[in-house]
Amino acid sequence: MAVEPLSKKDVEERLQELPGWSTDGDRITRRYTFDGHFQAAAMVIHIAQIQEELNHHSDLTLGYNTVALAVNTHSVGGKVTGLDVELARRIEAVAPGHGAR
Numbered sequence: 001m002a003v004e005p006l007s008k009k010d011v012e013e014r015l016q017e018l019p020g021w022s023t024d025g026d027r028i029t030r031r032y033t034f035d036g037h038f039q040a041a042a043m044v045i046h047i048a049q050i051q052e053e054l055n056h057h058s059d060l061t062l063g064y065n066t067v068a069l070a071v072n073t074h075s076v077g078g079k080v081t082g083l084d085v086e087l088a089r090r091i092e093a094v095a096p097g098h099g100a101r
């Protein structure tokens with residue numbers, strides 16, 4: 001089935017199940033904070049593993065004790081699709097195990 005862009009309203013509805021995630025309509029974003037830099041770096045590796053599994057990749061920025069993500073779907077011209085929401089769900093599922101908040 002073809003991947004279709006979601007309206008901003010649809011994205012906002014889906015993000016209600018993903019606390020901390022937000023959208024400007026063209027991407028979904030979240031910033032996690034950690035107790036230390038290595039915890040943040042470990043989360044980056046885990047996210048990379050999930051992204052390879054899904055073949056869907058965020059813009060991922062490792063800061064001091066932070067990890068910032070932005071994701072949209074390039075193949076539909078940089079809009080948000082269900083693939084982005086699925087990636088966010090998968091990342092949220094592992095975040096508590098990394099002490100992310």
Ligand SMILES: C[C@H](O)[C@H](O)[C@H]1CNC2=NC(N)=NC(=O)C2=N1
Nearest residue numbers: 055056057058071072073074075
């Ligand atoms: C060929 C391969 O399926 C594409 O390049 C994938 C890889 N990762 C991707 N990641 C994201 N965020 N959007 C895409 O459209 C995308 N496309």
